[in-house]
Amino acid sequence: MNRKTPEWELYERVVARMLVDQLETDLCVTPNARIVGRVTGVRRQVDVLIEARHDTDNSRRLIVDAKRRARKIDVKDVESFRGLMEDVGATHGYLVSPAGYTKAAEKRAQAAVSIRILPLDHLKDFDPSTWPRCQRKGCKHGRVFWDGYPELTMVLQPLHASEPVHYPAVHYVGKCDRCGRFHVQCLVCNDILAPSEADNDCGHQCSCRPPWFWLASIEEDDDGYDSAELHACLMTGQVITVDRRSL
Numbered sequence: 001m002n003r004k005t006p007e008w009e010l011y012e013r014v015v016a017r018m019l020v021d022q023l024e025t026d027l028c029v030t031p032n033a034r035i036v037g038r039v040t041g042v043r044r045q046v047d048v049l050i051e052a053r054h055d056t057d058n059s060r061r062l063i064v065d066a067k068r069r070a071r072k073i074d075v076k077d078v079e080s081f082r083g084l085m086e087d088v089g090a091t092h093g094y095l096v097s098p099a100g101y102t103k104a105a106e107k108r109a110q111a112a113v114s115i116r117i118l119p120l121d122h123l124k125d126f127d128p129s130t131w132p133r134c135q136r137k138g139c140k141h142g143r144v145f146w147d148g149y150p151e152l153t154m155v156l157q158p159l160h161a162s163e164p165v166h167y168p169a170v171h172y173v174g175k176c177d178r179c180g181r182f183h184v185q186c187l188v189c190n191d192i193l194a195p196s197e198a199d200n201d202c203g204h205q206c207s208c209r210p211p212w213f214w215l216a217s218i219e220e221d222d223d224g225y226d227s228a229e230l231h232a233c234l235m236t237g238q239v240i241t242v243d244r245r246s247l
């Protein structure tokens, strides 16, 4: 069943999408993230979360608040955003709005917050309802937001040739924009897999039967904070973390 995506949600997703296109590939992007606050202990909603892709490392975390509305960003907006940043341990924040900001807001933002203007015309031709549906049972209206494109290589030894042949296999990796479940699409067979970070999920392999499988898990950083991580597990024993989201 299709539903009409609310404008504020479209605005959040377009901001997230643009960030994926602009950021280095060693950073991953999570739309509609939920992180337990370090100060409040309460789960906080974050419009867009940007963090290290390959490490269980939360020291470079950035967050984005996308405010789709007609009035300018004011001091109060900046202050509550700075409170959120502190609570979720973000080192820098971006406040994005189509309507600009007041002089006082700019002063209050200081070096920790960057205020950006993104006009609404970016929403034209932007349609998340064309993204794949979340495969988790019970997830309503979730769509898969791709934020990474890892390439893994199959090395095959042909019977009658001396040199092994390398077949690159490109994947999309990302997560549901509602429940956060990881998804992987193999671009050779087009299978979409949805590994769960629950303990009883032993991994997923696409129909190509490549020498790797996909596994999600919960990992703890040095300060005791958890993140969900998606790994490519190679038959050689190598494990590559390809996507993350803090919890």
Ligand SMILES: [Zn+2]
Binding pocket: 134, 135, 136, 139, 140, 142, 143, 176, 177, 178, 179, 180, 181
């Ligand atoms: Zn979902």
Ligand SMILES: [Zn+2]
Binding pocket: 186, 187, 188, 189, 190, 191, 206, 207, 208, 209
């Ligand atoms: Zn495949």
